[in-house]
Structures are given as structure tokens and as C-alpha cells.
Amino acid sequence: MKNKIKNSIPYFSVLFLFVLALACKKDYNYEPPKPPQAGQTNTLEASPTLIAPKDVNHSYWNTANYYKVVAENMSTGTLYTDGWLNMTGTFDGLSDFNEGNNPNLVLKAAYDQENLYILAEWRDTTVNLSQGSWLFFGPSDPKKGDNADNWTSQRNADHIAFAFDVDGNASGAAGTFASVGCQASCHGTGPSANMQPLAGKVDIWDWNMATSVPMNYVHDKISTASGFSDDAGTPVAVRNAKILSDPSRSGPAYESDSSNQYYTNPFGQKVLLNKAFYILNKTDMVGNAADGRAIFEDPDKCFSCHGAGGTGGSDDLPVNGIAQNKKSRLALMTRMDNVPDMTPYWSPLSASQKDDVIAYLRGLSGVPGYYLQVPSGSCSDITTMSNITPINIDNAMDEDKNRHGTYKVLIIRKLKTNNADDVQFDLTKSREYKFGVALMDNDGKNHIGSKVITLTFK
Ligand code: HEC
Numbered sequence: 484m485k486n487k488i489k490n491s492i493p494y495f496s497v498l499f500l501f502v503l504a505l506a507c508k509k510d511y512n513y514e515p516p517k518p519p520q521a522g523q524t525n526t527l528e529a530s531p532t533l534i535a536p537k538d539v540n541h542s543y544w545n546t547a548n549y550y551k552v553v554a555e556n557m558s559t560g561t562l563y564t565d566g567w568l569n570m571t572g573t574f575d576g577l578s579d580f581n582e583g584n585n586p587n588l589v590l591k592a593a594y595d596q597e598n599l600y601i602l603a604e605w606r607d608t609t610v611n612l613s614q615g616s617w618l619f620f621g622p623s624d625p626k627k628g629d630n631a632d633n634w635t636s637q638r639n640a641d642h643i644a645f646a647f648d649v650d651g652n653a654s655g656a657a658g659t660f661a662s663v664g665c666q667a668s669c670h671g672t673g674p675s676a677n678m679q680p681l682a683g684k685v686d687i688w689d690w691n692m693a694t695s696v697p698m699n700y701v702h703d704k705i706s707t708a709s710g711f712s713d714d715a716g717t718p719v720a721v722r723n724a725k726i727l728s729d730p731s732r733s734g735p736a737y738e739s740d741s742s743n744q745y746y747t748n749p750f751g752q753k754v755l756l757n758k759a760f761y762i763l764n765k766t767d768m769v770g771n772a773a774d775g776r777a778i779f780e781d782p783d784k785c786f787s788c789h790g791a792g793g794t795g796g797s798d799d800l801p802v803n804g805i806a807q808n809k810k811s812r813l814a815l816m817t818r819m820d821n822v823p824d825m826t827p828y829w830s831p832l833s834a835s836q837k838d839d840v841i842a843y844l845r846g847l848s849g850v851p852g853y854y855l856q857v858p859s860g861s862c863s864d865i866t867t868m869s870n871i872t873p874i875n876i877d878n879a880m881d882e883d884k885n886r887h888g889t890y891k892v893l894i895i896r897k898l899k900t901n902n903a904d905d906v907q908f909d910l911t912k913s914r915e916y917k918f919g920v921a922l923m924d925n926d927g928k929n930h931i932g933s934k935v936i937t938l939t940f941k
């Protein structure tokens with residue numbers, strides 16, 4: 484008996500090993516459940532999340548569902564009023580936007596207890612980050628007959644903009660917002676062609692590379708039958724014009740002062756704003772550019788070395804680059820005081836003549852068209868993060884230097900702001916909201932996009 488057991492040990496052992504092997508084999512084949520895969524959806528789905536995805540590169544977005552926007556022409560062939568020149572880079576819509584290449588706009592969304600998060604990605608291979616910059620005797624606009632003498636407003640920015648129906652009753656000539664989206668409210672005929680609905684209120688979120696993104700905000704605006712304006716509170720940008728009732732030709736009121744433009748954004752990050760494009764710490768723009776021009780363009784003076792309009796001349800010494808704005812007035816003066824070749828031309832000038840010459844030099848580089856400020860009230864409801872750091876871009880006028888690839892933009896807004904000029908995402912009342920989305924490339928009027936999409940809170 485003892486022997487029998489002893490003899491059967493190998494048998495049991497083999498059986499045991501066999502079963503173990505089976506079990507192991509099974510274990511080996513076992514595949515844990517896959518993390519959810521990003522899938523394409525028919526509406527923009529916002530999924531609930533506990534971890535706030537407050538960054539464009541947050542891992543949350545890797546597995547989030549996405550909505551592909553089929554962009555169409557929304558507003559084309561529009562020009563600005565007198566004095567605003569070369570600002571319509573999306574004039575012909577799809578064939579102009581991103582040099583005619585599909586922007587492939589993709590949207591993702593999420594929400595937590597407090598906020599809605601929208602991630603937008605699209606292709607636009609040149610960054611445009613100025614808007615209505617002041618140029619003195621700048622280029623004329625091939626699309627317009629405007630005289631380009633003296634100060635004109637030029638250059639434009641890239642935007643993405645969203646439109647929501649505030650009270651669910653916005654409508655225009657083409658129908659209700661619920662049925663035809665922005666087309667009803669913003670792009671009908673007659674009075675509503677003016678970005679205005681005939682009835683109701685449309686909440687406009689305008690992400691603007693020149694006037695909101697540097698401060699990590701999105702313009703929060705409202706459009707009604709009586710007008711299109713900023714929400715209540717302090718807006719993030721103000722037109723930098725000497726005479727606000729003459730915003731396109733009166734010339735700049737301010738330039739950056741000599742301090743570094745440090746700013747702590749709403750995410751608590753300390754950023755340095757590039758003076759070539761942005762004015763935050765401002766000082767009065769002094770000097771008369773016309774008088775400065777008379778001195779500079781005298782064939783025996785500055786012109787003789789720097790060429791007409793400071794474009795470089797035969798010595799290839801350009802002084803019209805936008806990066807000249809990085810230097811404060813004092814720094815520019817000190818620099819000119821210290822170029823020995825220039826002494827016979829620069830030193831004899833009086834203090835006010837030097838200011839005149841600098842006003843003209845600013846007009847060659849292009850003075851930022853807006854100054855920035857920290858927004859407050861209903862104007863400050865929407866914040867943003869993106870993959871662009873304008874601090875690294877020195878010359879957005881130089882196509883080789885401002886090339887990138889894809890915009891990645893995160894937009895964050897409270898679900899409920901309780902401000903009368905905002906759409907409220909009250910999930911106890913509705914889980915579906917209609918919206919429109921617009922893209923602009925170097926433009927602020929003409930745009931492509933989609934007139935009506937549904938945002939669904941899962
Ligand atoms: C004789 C030739 C000559 C004349 C005339 C001249 N410059 Fe210059 N300028 C120079 C040279 C050389 C430099 C130094 C360029 C460098 O180092 O890159 C310079 C530098 C400058 C700079 C600084 C550029 C920079 O980026 O640092 C400015 C601005 C400027 N000149 C403006 C003027 C103005 C305004 C006048 C007329 C009052 C003038 N220049 C007349 C030769 C001249």
C-alpha cells in the first residue's frame with residue numbers, strides 16, 4: 484500500500500504539473516481589459532471626469548472620444564471698414580485657410596463638478612499673432628482701395644470661436660439657433676448679417692492669438708439684436724488708439740514701457756509677454772511719426788544706410804523688424820547713441836526730434852494694436868491653455884520663423900457662471916446644447932467652420 488502511494492506520486496505530480504501548466508497557460512493568455520479606446524462620435528461628447536484635464540497634453544485626452552468637424556465656408560468675401568488693411572487672410576474661406584489645406588479640426592470635451600473642458604486641435608501652419616498693428620505708410624491692401632498714407636491698422640490673428648444660444652430662443656432670418664446654429668444668429672441676411680441675431684442672445688467665445696491668448700483667456704462676448712459687445716466687466720484687451728472713435732487711423736496711444744512684462748496667469752504660472760507683439764506695461768507713445776519720417780527718409784540721413792522705410796538699403800541694415808519693439812524707447816536711444824557710424828546723423832537731433840524718429844521707427848515695425856489687461860467680471864469666465872508660446876517667436880512676419888504645425892487649444896469654462904450674458908450648462912435641465920464653431924486664419928471677419936454641432940454631456 485505504502486508502495487502503491489509511493490508509486491503514484493509521480494503520477495499525481497505529473498497530473499498536478501499538467502493542471503498547473505493548463506492554469507499557467509490560461510494565466511499567460513489572460514489579457515486585462517483594455518483602457519477605453521478613443522472613438523469618433525457623432526456629437527461632441529463631454530464625459531464626466533474626476534481628474535481635471537487642465538493641460539493640452541494631459542493623458543486624459545489620449546483616450547477621450549472625439550468629434551471631427553467637417554469645415555465649410557461660413558463667412559467669406561468680407562472686408563473691414565476704412566483704414567483696416569491686409570487683415571483678411573480667410574477672404575476666400577476654405578481655399579485660403581491654411582493655404583487651402585484642410586485644417587482637420589477635431590474637438591474633445593470633458594466635465595467635472597465645476598467646469599466644462601473643450602480641447603480643439605487643428606492645422607494652421609503659420610502663427611498669426613497680431614491684430615490691427617499700427618503701421619506708418621504701410622503696404623496697401625490689394626483687395627481694398629484705401630489710402631495707406633500715415634497710420635493704418637494692419638495684420639491679423641488666428642482664432643477659434645464658439646457660439647452658444649444663451650436662453651434657447653435665439654433666432655434670425657434663417658431660423659432658430661436650435662435648427663440652423665450660427666447661421667440663424669450671425670450670418671443671416673439683413674441686420675443679422677452683422678454677427679447679430681434678431682431675437683435672443685448668443686454667447687460668443689473668441690480665442691484670439693493677439694488679444695486674449697497671451698493672457699490665457701478667451702474673449703467672452705454677447706451678441707443680441709442691439710449689438711455685439713464684450714460681456715460685463717473688464718475685457719482682456721483694449722484698442723490701442725489715440726482717438727477711440729477713430730480706431731483705424733488715429734495712431735497708437737501707447738507702447739510698452741522699459742520693464743519686463745511678467746504676468747501671473749490664471750493657472751498660477753509666471754509668464755513673460757513678448758513686447759514684439761504684446762503691450763501689458765504701457766507708457767504713452769510720444770513723438771510725431773510724420774516729422775520722424777521726414778528726418779529718416781532724407782536721402783542724406785538715415786535713409787542713406789538703412790534704405791527706404793528702413794528695409795535695409797545697400798548695406799543690408801534693416802531697422803523695420805517687429806523685434807525692434809522688444810527694445811524700450813530708452814534702450815533704442817542708447818543703442819543709437821552707441822553706433823559710431825551714426826553719430827553725425829543721430830547726435831545733432833534734439834530730444835523731441837529723437838522721439839519723432841522713434842515714433843516713425845515704431846511705425847515701421849508695427850505697434851501692437853491692442854493693450855492687454857487682467858480681465859474681471861463676466862469677461863473673465865473663460866480661460867485657456869495652448870501649445871503656442873509666443874515668447875519664442877521673434878518675427879511672425881517671416882514665414883520661415885512662424886511655422887508650426889497644429890494648434891492644440893484647451894478652453895475651460897464653469898458649467899454655471901450665473902451671469903446673464905452666458906450660456907449655463909445646467910445638467911439638471913438639459914444634457915444637450917447646440918453650438919457653432921468658427922476658425923479664422925489671419926482674419927477676424929471671414930471664417931470657416933460648422934454652423935451647428937451638438938454638445939452632449941454623458
Ligand atoms: C552711416 C550709416 C548709418 C546712418 C546714416 C545711420 N545708421 Fe543706424 N546703424 C548703422 C549701423 C552700422 C548700425 C549697427 C548695425 C548692427 O550693429 O547691426 C546701425 C544701427 C541702428 C539701429 C539699431 C538696430 C538694432 O537692431 O540694434 C537703429 C534703430 C538705427 N540704426 C537707426 C538709425 C536712424 C534713425 C538713423 C538716422 C538718424 C540712422 N540709423 C542713421 C548705420 C547707420
